[in-house]
Amino acid sequence: MTGIPMIDLFAGCGGMTQGFVEEGFDPLLAVEWDRAAAATYAANFGEDHVIAGDIADVPTKEIPRARVIIGGPPCQGFSNLGLKDITDPRNQLWREYLRFVSAANPEVFVIENVDRFSKSPEFQMLLSEQDHGTLKDYDLTHAVLNAADYGVAQRRKRTIVIGSRIGRIEMPAPTHAQRPAEGSALKPWRTLRDVIGHLPAKPASTELPTGADRKRDFNGETMPGPFTELDLHIKRNPRDESLERYSFVPPGGGRFDLPYKLQSRCWQDKPTGTTDVMGRGRWDAPSVTIRTEFYKPEKGQYLHPQWEPAPVQNHGYEGAVKGDPDRSVDRVITHYEASLIQDFPKDFKWVGTKIQIARQIGNAVPSGLARAIARQIRPFLDGRVPPA
Ligand SMILES: C[S@@+](CC[C@H](N)C(=O)[O-])C[C@H]1O[C@@H](n2cnc3c(N)ncnc32)[C@H](O)[C@@H]1O
Numbered sequence: 001m002t003g004i005p006m007i008d009l010f011a012g013c014g015g016m017t018q019g020f021v022e023e024g025f026d027p028l029l030a031v032e033w034d035r036a037a038a039a040t041y042a043a044n045f046g047e048d049h050v051i052a053g054d055i056a057d058v059p060t061k062e063i064p065r066a067r068v069i070i071g072g073p074p075c076q077g078f079s080n081l082g083l084k085d086i087t088d089p090r091n092q093l094w095r096e097y098l099r100f101v102s103a104a105n106p107e108v109f110v111i112e113n114v115d116r117f118s119k120s121p122e123f124q125m126l127l128s129e130q131d132h133g134t135l136k137d138y139d140l141t142h143a144v145l146n147a148a149d150y151g152v153a154q155r156r157k158r159t160i161v162i163g164s165r166i167g168r169i170e171m172p173a174p175t176h177a178q179r180p181a182e183g184s185a186l187k188p189w190r191t192l193r194d195v196i197g198h199l200p201a202k203p204a205s206t207e208l209p210t211g212a213d214r215k216r217d218f219n220g221e222t223m224p225g226p227f228t229e230l231d232l233h234i235k236r237n238p239r240d241e242s243l244e245r246y247s248f249v250p251p252g253g254g255r256f257d258l259p260y261k262l263q264s265r266c267w268q269d270k271p272t273g274t275t276d277v278m279g280r281g282r283w284d285a286p287s288v289t290i291r292t293e294f295y296k297p298e299k300g301q302y303l304h305p306q307w308e309p310a311p312v313q314n315h316g317y318e319g320a321v322k323g324d325p326d327r328s329v330d331r332v333i334t335h336y337e338a339s340l341i342q343d344f345p346k347d348f349k350w351v352g353t354k355i356q357i358a359r360q361i362g363n364a365v366p367s368g369l370a371r372a373i374a375r376q377i378r379p380f381l382d383g384r385v386p387p388a
Helices: 015-022 035-045 089-104 115-119 121-132 192-196 240-247 335-341 354-363 367-381
Strands: 004-009 025-031 068-070 108-114 139-146 157-164 215-218 221-224
Touching: 004 015, 004 089, 015 025, 015 035, 015 068, 015 367, 025 035, 035 215, 035 221, 035 354, 068 089, 068 367, 089 121, 108 115, 108 367, 115 121, 115 139, 115 157, 121 139, 121 157, 157 367, 192 335, 335 354
Parallel strands: 004 025, 004 068, 068 108
Antiparallel strands: 108 157, 139 157, 215 221
């Protein structure tokens, strides 16, 4: 091992690990109970250190010492009940997390969670552990960071908590901005054009490739994969009615651009809100947050950004503007495009079914955001920043 030894808890397919590995960290243990996600992780970072199971089942004596722990438990809830009962099952995963911190005794840990995390009882629990519990030796800093501010072509806001017992570590400074001020060293946000503009508009297939070389044994189970690059550039087979709908949505638009008659009953009944539904991205802006069901246009602004209005509007829907079929791409983004928007390297290897891989992509921390955090904590671990 040459890098800085780290543990990734709730590792998923390894989006966060990817960013840390690129900055010279070396994973010596990863825990993830979704078997397909763990298999993807293993295909990219090695199988020898992956525990594909429930974190609660990892015996404490098997937890190695590590200099860094990354990854945070999924947040269970945002009720106002507070954190009165430590035996509440919602707290179970956080107790597991603290068990790992106690056993591995890392110098630094990094938690990623939803943007509202600081309003959650789980966050209160962290603070109380810092006051007089397992985390009493750690300085905690936290903030909501937007991946777009760190060179990722996606607006994705996440709470990051950095715990350090080798000196307080502030959040990394943004490297990008929506509109950098004149003379600023910040670069403009990266855009959809930057990351998916080069890809074929018309994917060849609706399915992941099959064949003997596309089956992988992981922990005694055979899974589809590995898949990489254009293997994942797969289209869907929308109904004619859906295609007709897509054609009326301009870049940045959504369900409100559809002629009333083409709107589904529930949209007709809900004239406001859920503006992203059936939305289309913009070439010159970052994507919206990639979620686990990005392949469903009704889930967000996931239509391909290419769209030009038809020169003649003779569709019979007054007031609506239809796209030119020859200059528009009426489909959702592909798995490959979503993986690039999430900042995975193009040769990242994926294991699982289409739905499993989409979940892995949507759940991940974009590697660019992880890299920025890794780069921020690295000098502390190298002893280049004296403890305060
Ligand atoms: C937000 S995702 C993590 C994403 C990951 N950090 C990345 O960048 O790719 C949270 C993960 O926690 C896993 N998970 C939830 N409960 C778990 C448990 N009890 N034991 C192990 N993994 C668990 C989920 O399967 C999911 O993949």
